[in-house]
Amino acid sequence: MNRVKEFRKVAGLTQYQLAKQVAVARQTINLVENDKYNPSLDLCIRLAKALNTDLNHLFWEE
Amino acid sequence: MNRVKEFRKVAGLTQYQLAKQVAVARQTINLVENDKYNPSLDLCIRLAKALNTDLNHLFWEE
DNA sequence: TTGAAATGTTAGATATATATGACATTTTTA
DNA sequence: TAAAAATGTCATATATATCTAACATTTCAA
Numbered sequence: 001m002n003r004v005k006e007f008r009k010v011a012g013l014t015q016y017q018l019a020k021q022v023a024v025a026r027q028t029i030n031l032v033e034n035d036k037y038n039p040s041l042d043l044c045i046r047l048a049k050a051l052n053t054d055l056n057h058l059f060w061e062e
Numbered sequence: 063m064n065r066v067k068e069f070r071k072v073a074g075l076t077q078y079q080l081a082k083q084v085a086v087a088r089q090t091i092n093l094v095e096n097d098k099y100n101p102s103l104d105l106c107i108r109l110a111k112a113l114n115t116d117l118n119h120l121f122w123e124e
Numbered sequence: 125t126t127g128a129a130a131t132g133t134t135a136g137a138t139a140t141a142t143a144t145g146a147c148a149t150t151t152t153t154a
Numbered sequence: 155t156a157a158a159a160a161t162g163t164c165a166t167a168t169a170t171a172t173c174t175a176a177c178a179t180t181t182c183a184a
Binding site: 014015016026027030031033034036040 | 159160161162163170171
C-alpha cells in the first residue's frame with residue numbers, strides 16, 4: 001500500500017506523464033500503484049523526486 | 063552511497079547476521095553496502111526495519 | 125604474529141522487475 | 155451520451171536482482 005497514486009494525483013499527472021518523467025513504461029507505474037510488484041530502489045527514488053516528496057512519504061508505513 | 067554499512071555497524075551486526083535477519087544472501091548485503099546494485103523496495107524496507115531506522119535515513123540523500 | 129572471522133569478489137544459475145504491444149474497461153469531457 | 159482519454163490487464167521478451175558456491179583478502183583476537 002504505497003502512496004504513489006495519491007501523490008501523482010496531487011501533482012496533476014497522468015500515469016503516462018509520470019512514466020515519461022521517471023523513464024519507465026506506463027504499465028510499470030500502473031503495477032507499482034496497484035502493488036503488483038516490488039520496484040527497485042532506483043525507481044523509488046526517481047518517483048519520489050518526480051513527485052516532490054521522499055522515500056518515507058511514498059513507501060514507508062507508519 | 064547508502065548508509066547500510068554505517069547503521070549495521072552501529073547495530074553491532076556482521077553482514078552475515080544482517081543477511082540472515084532480512085533473509086537474503088550475505089553477498090547481497092555486501093553488494094548493497096558497496097553500491098554494486100539496486101535493491102528492491104521490499105529489501106530496503108526489511109533492511110530499515112532490521113536496523114531500527116527508516117527508508118530516508120538509509121537511502122535518501124540530502 | 126598466527127589463525128579465525130569478517131569482508132570482498134567472481135562465476136554461473138534462477139527469479140523477477142521492467143519493456144513492448146495490444147486490447148478491455150473505466151473515467152472524463154465535449 | 156458519445157468520443158476521447160486514462161487506466162487496468164494480459165502475453166511475451168529482456169535486463170537485472172538475487173542465489174549458491176567458492177576463493178582471496180582484510181581485520182581482529184588469542
